[in-house]
Amino acid sequence: MTTLGLHHFESLLTNQMQLIIKERTIVCGRCSCGGCAEMKNFILGFFAATLIALGTYWSISDHPSGKPSPAKKAPLRYHCPMHPDYISDKLGDCPICNMRLVPLQEPPDTVQPDGPPGSQSDGSSTKISQDLPGYSSVQINPEQQQMMGITLGKARVMNLEKVVRLAGRVSSEPDNANSIPAKFAVSVRELFASSEFQHINKGDPILSMTSQEFTAAQADYLTALTSNEKPSRPDSQTATPERSQLDSARERLLRWDVSPDAIAHLERTRHPFPAFIVRSVSSGWVSNLAKPGTEVTAGNILYIILDLSTVSVLGELPEMDLPFVKVGQPAEITFNFKPGKIWKGTFDTKTRTGKVKVKFPNDSPLLMPNMIADIRIRCNLGKGLTVPESAVLATGERSVVFVAQGNGIFEPREVKVGSRLRQLYEIKQGLTAGEKVVTAANFLLDSESKLRAAPVNHGRQTPPQD
Incomplete structure (x- = not known):
C-alpha cells in the first residue's frame, strides 16, 4: 500500500x-x-x-530494512558508441571520431531495485574479466543470441598444411641459351625473324648485314684467286705465294661463318656479296635480335638462341613465408591462359632476400619467357590446434576470442595465434581442444563486452592513446 x-x-x-x-x-x-x-x-x-x-x-x-524505497539516482554520464573507453559527464561529441555521445548505462556492479547485482534490464548480465583488462564476460539469453546471429565453432586438432602462393615470371635457363656475337664490325640491314621468341631451325636465315671488313675480305679472296690462276714454273718444288694467299683469304671467310656454298658462288660469279646473311647455328627460339640499322662492334651479341625444353619461374616470397619453404619441395605452376592445367616443378633456389626459383620441364610451346605464372607450394606443418578464421578478433595489440561457457555466458580470452591456414588460424596458446568459440557476430559481443567494462575503468575521460 x-x-x-x-x-x-x-x-x-x-x-x-x-x-x-x-x-x-x-x-x-x-x-x-x-x-x-x-x-x-x-x-x-x-x-x-x-x-x-x-x-x-x-x-x-x-520497508523491511527501515530504509526509504527509492534509490538515490547516480549522476548521468555519457560515452562514445565507437570508443567505449571515452566517458564524459557532459553531453557532446567524441574528440576521437566526432560521434555524438550517448547516455551510459548503470555500472554492472550497481544494485538496482529490479534485479541482482550485475543484472541488466534486457535480461543479460556481466562479469568483469580479471585476465583481460577492458573486457568483461557477457551473459545473453537464447532469444537475443538468435537475434544477434551468434554461431559457434569448436577448437580442433588437425593436420596443418600451409599453401604458400606467389606470382612469378617465366625465365629461360642460362645454360640453355646460345649467344651469337658479331665476329667483325657490322651494320644490321634486314631481319628475317619477324618476332621475338620465334622458333627457328638450324640453318634458317636470321638477319643480313653489311660490313667494310666483309667487303674487303671478299676482294682479297678474288684477288688471290686471280693470282692463283696464273701458270706456275715447272721446276717449282713448293707452294707458290699466290696459293698461300688464296688459302689464307678462304680461311678468313670461313671463320666469319661464310658457307662453302657461298664461297663457291663467289668464285663462279666473281661478284662480291652486297650483304652477308647470318644463319642460325642451332634450333630453338630466337631472342635479343639486333635491330635494323644498328651498328654492332666485334664481340657484341647479334642474337640469342634459346632452348626452352626446361624453364624456370622466378618469384619473391613474402618474409613471413620464408621459414616454411625448403629447397627441393614440389611446386605447382598455373597460368591464366590455360585454366585447369598444372605444371609440376621443384623448388630449386631460395635466397636470403626471399627471391625464389622453381624449375620445371616445358612440354608446351606456348610457355615463353616473361609470362606471368602463379606458384603454389604446399608445406606440411604437422598437427596443431585450430579455430575458424572468423573467430579471432585482431585488435592490433592482442588477438581475442569469445569462449562459450554455457548458460549463455561468453568469456573474452586472449590467444596467441600462429600461422594462417586457408580459412583457419593456428592457436599456440589460450585455448584447449573441444572448447567452443564464437564465429559470427563476435564483433557485437566485443562492443558489448567493452561497453560494460568501461564504467569500472575509473571513469577515464582521456581518449585512448594509439
Missing part, C-alpha cells in the same frame, strides 16, 4: 465516522443521557486504532 492510498483510506474512514455520529445525534437529539457521548468516544477510539494498525503494517511490508 502506497502513501497516497493510505491517505485516501484515512479520509474515507473519517467521512464514514462523521456520518455515523451525525445519525446518532439525530436519533438521540432529544434525550440528555450520556449513552450517546460514550458511543461517540467508542467509535473515535476504534477508528484511531484501525489507522495506527494499518500504518504499522504498511511500514513493515514496504
Whole structure:
C-alpha cells in the first residue's frame, strides 16, 4: 500500500465516522443521557486504532530494512558508441571520431531495485574479466543470441598444411641459351625473324648485314684467286705465294661463318656479296635480335638462341613465408591462359632476400619467357590446434576470442595465434581442444563486452592513446 492510498483510506474512514455520529445525534437529539457521548468516544477510539494498525503494517511490508524505497539516482554520464573507453559527464561529441555521445548505462556492479547485482534490464548480465583488462564476460539469453546471429565453432586438432602462393615470371635457363656475337664490325640491314621468341631451325636465315671488313675480305679472296690462276714454273718444288694467299683469304671467310656454298658462288660469279646473311647455328627460339640499322662492334651479341625444353619461374616470397619453404619441395605452376592445367616443378633456389626459383620441364610451346605464372607450394606443418578464421578478433595489440561457457555466458580470452591456414588460424596458446568459440557476430559481443567494462575503468575521460 502506497502513501497516497493510505491517505485516501484515512479520509474515507473519517467521512464514514462523521456520518455515523451525525445519525446518532439525530436519533438521540432529544434525550440528555450520556449513552450517546460514550458511543461517540467508542467509535473515535476504534477508528484511531484501525489507522495506527494499518500504518504499522504498511511500514513493515514496504520497508523491511527501515530504509526509504527509492534509490538515490547516480549522476548521468555519457560515452562514445565507437570508443567505449571515452566517458564524459557532459553531453557532446567524441574528440576521437566526432560521434555524438550517448547516455551510459548503470555500472554492472550497481544494485538496482529490479534485479541482482550485475543484472541488466534486457535480461543479460556481466562479469568483469580479471585476465583481460577492458573486457568483461557477457551473459545473453537464447532469444537475443538468435537475434544477434551468434554461431559457434569448436577448437580442433588437425593436420596443418600451409599453401604458400606467389606470382612469378617465366625465365629461360642460362645454360640453355646460345649467344651469337658479331665476329667483325657490322651494320644490321634486314631481319628475317619477324618476332621475338620465334622458333627457328638450324640453318634458317636470321638477319643480313653489311660490313667494310666483309667487303674487303671478299676482294682479297678474288684477288688471290686471280693470282692463283696464273701458270706456275715447272721446276717449282713448293707452294707458290699466290696459293698461300688464296688459302689464307678462304680461311678468313670461313671463320666469319661464310658457307662453302657461298664461297663457291663467289668464285663462279666473281661478284662480291652486297650483304652477308647470318644463319642460325642451332634450333630453338630466337631472342635479343639486333635491330635494323644498328651498328654492332666485334664481340657484341647479334642474337640469342634459346632452348626452352626446361624453364624456370622466378618469384619473391613474402618474409613471413620464408621459414616454411625448403629447397627441393614440389611446386605447382598455373597460368591464366590455360585454366585447369598444372605444371609440376621443384623448388630449386631460395635466397636470403626471399627471391625464389622453381624449375620445371616445358612440354608446351606456348610457355615463353616473361609470362606471368602463379606458384603454389604446399608445406606440411604437422598437427596443431585450430579455430575458424572468423573467430579471432585482431585488435592490433592482442588477438581475442569469445569462449562459450554455457548458460549463455561468453568469456573474452586472449590467444596467441600462429600461422594462417586457408580459412583457419593456428592457436599456440589460450585455448584447449573441444572448447567452443564464437564465429559470427563476435564483433557485437566485443562492443558489448567493452561497453560494460568501461564504467569500472575509473571513469577515464582521456581518449585512448594509439
